[in-house]
Amino acid sequence: MAMELRALILLLLCFPGLQGQSPEVQRRREGDALYFECPYTAQTEGWQTKFWCFQKDGRCQEVVSTYSEHEKKSKDGRIKIEDKATNKTVFISMTDLKAEDSGTYFCAIYPSYNQYMPLRVVTLNVFKELLKWELDSLAVQWPNSNSMLWCWREQALVEGQTSSRRSEIQSLQDTASSKYAQGTSTVTMEKLQTQDSGVYWCAVGSEHTQIMEVVLSVFKRTQQHTAEELGNISVQCHYKIAAYGAASKAWCKKEEGNTCNVLVTTSSEPPADPSTAREGVRIQDDTQQGIVTISMEQLQVQDSGVYWCALQERSGLLRMEEVTLSVSKALTPGGFPDTEGKSHKILLGDSLEPSSNGNTFIILSVVLLILLLLALVTSIALGVRHYKLLRRTGHREAEDTSDRPEGTAQPGSAGKRESSQDDSQRSADINLDVQSQPSPQDPLYCNVEPSQAHRNPQHVEYAVIAFSQSPRSGRE
Template sequence: MPGSDAPSLGLRMAMELRALILLPLCFPGLQGQSPEVQRRREGDALYFECPYTAQTEGWHIKYWCLQKGGRCQEVVNTYYGHEKKFKDGRIKIEDNATSKTLFINMTDLKAEDSGTYFCAIYQHYNQYIPLRVVTLDVFKELLKWELDTLAVQCPNSNSVVWCRREQTDCTVLVEGQTSSRRSAIQSLQDRASIKYAQETPTVTMEKLQTQDSGVYWCVVGSEHTQIMEVVLSVFKRTQQHTAEESGNISVQCHYKIAAYGAASKAWCKKEEGNTCNVLVTTSSEPPAGPSTAREGVRIQDDTQQGTVTITMEQLQVQDSGVYWCALQERSGLFRMEEVTLSVSKALTPGGFPDTEGKSRKILLGDSPEPSSNGNTFIILSVVLLILFLLALITSIALGVRHYKLLGRTGHREAEDTSDRPEGTAQPGSAGRRESSQDDSQGPAYINLDVQSQPSPQDPLYCNVEPSQAHRNPQHVEYAVIAFNHSPRSGRE
């Protein structure tokens, strides 16, 4: 189909509308009916009901038809009330006379099952009474990883066009592409191809990327009629790494040896937009895109294991960002894996960030550097031990001093008692009575100490208990009272 334009969505809708207009003309019973649209992915099922009226109850043969050119292409029918199956048993029909309803069940749907269907009652001479119409859209849903290869077999056709559906039309990728469309998706067109094997066309798309996700059609004929729809979702592999400033990291990315063992590999940093700045590459040729060499970045490709290893040394905070392991080709870079790197400031031994951006270490011999929590615990333990020792020493000193004071006080009291004349009252001492064990056998004495110096005119009293006064005393009890008078001037 060289020179033909891309099939537009509006053209396809016009063709379907024309078919729907012809359908009521061939089947008047469908006039006024709006076809339902049922969208299913491959492997799903369609369950459809077609009620009918009592007027048609006597007609037993009912059909499930695929509309082709305004006519009924029989898919499955009921013959004398018996259920019949289509091909491999995926489609069956059942007539319930009690509920006056025709049931259609299509299981394990395939992309080639897409089309406009209707259920009908056979009248005579290839005449049908349509009951209900539905447009079935069955699509393939494919999930792929980046750098995977897509291979899709379109239904048998001698001329197949592979296009990508956009908002208003379908942009052709293989066969019939126009120059106005090639520049917009040149990379995707270079990776798409159609090959025929035993008259079966196979569409291939290589080096898939996330931006390849979308809806694709196989279309045929001069009118570009859709025969299959593919919904493609491409996912990227990701890694996340964290490191401290002045540290190192090592990143490994894997690939399929058979497909990409001989390809050049690159390590680039994602910039604004879709630009990825190449830092290091295994290719001897300069990259097609932007490139900036950076010291301390090395790349090694192990083609035996299918592994690319990237090493970055002396990391800085500004090295944080998004990086790609990528295939490097003349047409550009194709991402293998996306790596997110986060570099944080190094911490000092005290647990605070180094404001100068350099890590400082204090080494004590060959022992490892303790953590900040360990340092704090040791310091607190030493301080508490010192305080405890000080408290213990202070308590012992106070106890010894108190003991010595008590000893001295007792010695002085003993000296004062021995030096004081017996039976003499001293000023400042309390009055007390001393007697022998038996008052009746010896004289009794009363020593009276006066706290203050009395005046000669002040009377003195001596109280004697009645028990101590004998009616016939044989001994005389007396009291000796002594005063220490202070000298008075001019008086005697």
């Protein structure tokens, strides 16, 4: 920002017409576009040529102008200018922005020889956005440069105070290298880690003139694994063979702070702290495929935590991948977690051994199945028996009905009425109704209902019938 402020002050001193304007800053990502408007007044309308200038050393370096159709756009076609006299406005468009487009620009008119009248000024900051994985490398280039390219991290607060640029340049030089060749300056950073994320400024020359902003984001590779107590796991971590094939690899467990205790390593040297070594942990480095394989056996709940596959260097550990491990309590055969280190016993007696839980469950299942089958067989047998009884009862009733003579009334049932053409000649129909079993000495009467008798009967006949025994017993 200091470089931008100095450039703006210099521009205002060279062009007094801009002193009444407030500085304007536009920030864009590489590949974005900038659309800018420069209004002008009626007094300047007669000056036909309008310019879009890049401010360099206090002067106008013409980018595009309205002087001719050929000059209305840049050579690569990314920057264009258009003068709309009806609106008294000059329109500027800059597309597919690049980091080298950063700088201070202004619209201007050309009233006389080698003189420019600025209309509006803007400071354009085009930044590079770089997304990287840990252990990746990056290279920032600045073409057409006649001097070394320097980059430093944006000033940050350290313990409540702003760190100096010198210390930040020095800290970056510890992890980066720069070189100049064939008119191009290059800054390279290798073995990136998440803590390298941030905003960087690049400058050229002995005065570190700012020319570029780089926004770097470094992401870590992660894995998640789950296992049961006394189980085993196997973890694989990949790396670039050309870059890290010969480097030593390590497996460490993350502790509080930034400490990662090494459990096993491919180096011939043992871990710095032998007490951190753990039995059942092995590491194997396949340099042909670029894979590190770590195995852990007989896991315990306390093994849960965060681990690193890491490069082991003299300066310390560089994380390759982060692994989160979660170890849960093992389940007993009954399906309950063994929270006290002992198998739970089902509530059938405390004397049962843990292995009997499964057998008891099987026995109970078999007994319930047998009871269910017995209930099903019993239900079927009862249904068949009931069906046979109903069928037998139906046959008896049919036989009784077929044995009765026509016209004979049985005790307890209504007599059957018979009628024919000859009945019309009789004085009345005779109904025989026996409601109960008569005794042998009781007579049997036959009554005629009034509705059944003729109004003027010519003959009336009476009959008294007596049985020596009941009708059914006589038939039998």
